[in-house]
Amino acid sequence: MQRRDFITAIAATMLTGHVFGQPSRYPDKPIKLLVGFPAGQATDIVARLLAERLRTLGQPVVVENKAGQGGSIALAALAKSPADGYTLMLSATASLVVNPHLYKTVGYDTLRDFEPVATVADMPMLLVAHPSEPFNTVSDMTTYAKANPGRLKYSSSGNGTLSHLGMEVLKRQAGIDMLHVPYQGSTRAMTDLLAGNIDLGLDTVAVTLPHIQSKRLKPLAVSSDSRLAFLPQVPTLAEAGMAGAAFTPWLGLVAPKGTHQDIVLRLSKQVVNTVKDPAFGERLRTLGAVPRAGNSDALSAILKREFALWGKVVRDSGARVE
Structure with missing residues (x-):
């Protein structure tokens, strides 16, 4: 292989993230899991249960609370985070599919700024x-x-x-x-x-x-x-x-747009397996939640469908929050 071809190949490999820890060695440092509500609320408790289970990835998963604007402060921060799989968010329904229609500005575009990873729970x-x-x-x-x-x-x-x-x-x-x-x-x-x-x-x-x-x-x-x-x-x-x-609020895991699909798929599989575990499901039920094991494609379909649905509801209600 000529020197130029070798350099081109290495550069392409780096861009796809298969050297220097991405994603073949993922994760090789702690993962941050954002929550858009204060500690002690239902979303936060579920996030901490999930974070403990995701330690099986080989690194600590640390929950960080960024409360405000119904979860949108945290989602705006996620949208600006590096797309490397080390910043994720467990988001509630409203933050992703209601708030963008309700607030004048939220700092993100739900359908363009995130990679859906998995559904975790319904919150009837x-x-x-x-x-x-x-x-x-x-x-x-x-x-x-x-x-x-x-x-x-x-x-x-x-x-x-x-x-x-x-x-x-x-x-x-x-x-x-x-x-x-x-x-x-x-x-x-x-x-x-x-x-x-x-x-x-x-x-x-x-x-x-x-x-x-x-x-x-x-x-x-x-x-x-x-x-x-x-x-x-x-x-x-x-x-x-x-x-x-009839409707069912849910909690879903999302990552910044551009996160490598190998990482998204690994996280998705890990979350789905966790949610399907009977012991984890029983813990969710004690919080009034119902396990909802869905992969990246499932969450993507939900986001597209409910973004349009709740947009109409907000418009019809005349609700607005500045």
């Missing part, structure tokens, strides 16, 4: 009511709401959150009028709902389940496609006649 939401309300089913709730327009108040964890937008979709499908009362986070929303100052709420299983178990709230429906194993008596929104309002 429960429609709950205060026990004093004169209805126990979605059908009875809609009948009551139609007879009493504007009487029912529902809480959300903030304007433009899934707890808000999900209820807006339900309102439109049912043809009912309810008052939206936004709060700063689920804790304050639940406090007023438990006190009877609010009539209804839509929030994650992790937030609502303890109050259902203590009989301080009554469940009307779950937002997911199927019933929950730990609440088998609670119908889905589809079963309650609200198929158009």
